[in-house]
Amino acid sequence: SAVISQKPSRDICQRGTSLTIQCQVDSQVTMMFWYRQQPGQSLTLIATANQGSEATYESGFVIDKFPISRPNLTFSTLTVSNMSPEDSSIYLCSVGVGWNTEAFFGQGTRLTVV
């Protein structure tokens, strides 16, 4: 199993600013992912955070808007840049620990942009 700690749990930010969300795992994991959940919607995968290389982004998400770091096998950050009210969402970190195992999720970061 894996225990995931996400910080901050929530924040209210001014438009045009940036917020960096941290994801810390209690063990080394192979895969780390970032999801977005807009109000009333399901989860949408933003990107896969790759250790030692650039993140792999899904269609509709770009590095300039959502830069991701993964310096080691237990930690990753997601930055939401130049925020607008449309970025108000819950952002979730998820990890996969191996083949044919479940994914684990953090509690999410609830972001409100005003």
Next chain:
Amino acid sequence: DAKTTQPPSMDCAEGRAANLPCNHSTISGNEYVYWYRQIHSQGPQYIIHGLKNNETNEMASLIITEDRKSSTLILPHATLRDTAVYYCIVRVAMTGGSYIPTFGRGTSLIVHP
């Protein structure tokens, strides 16, 4: 990816069994069916998964049809705390062995007294 279809909402009386259906008619032979749930304001939580045999754990039972085109998650004695959105996911295999859950709209289950 094999797509899944779930009813948008269901309700169930407390103490009764909740049976949540999922259609996955394009599932491949080596793809597993996973179920997660998301209680309001929390991250998704793994419930159970299976390939072709029925599975049971302390949370739920998973019944997969013989042709694997559909499955049913059963919460045998639903409680108010089981009120959540339930997601049925067919695993997407990745190079290296891990998988990325791809979430549909899920079923919003409301358990009422």
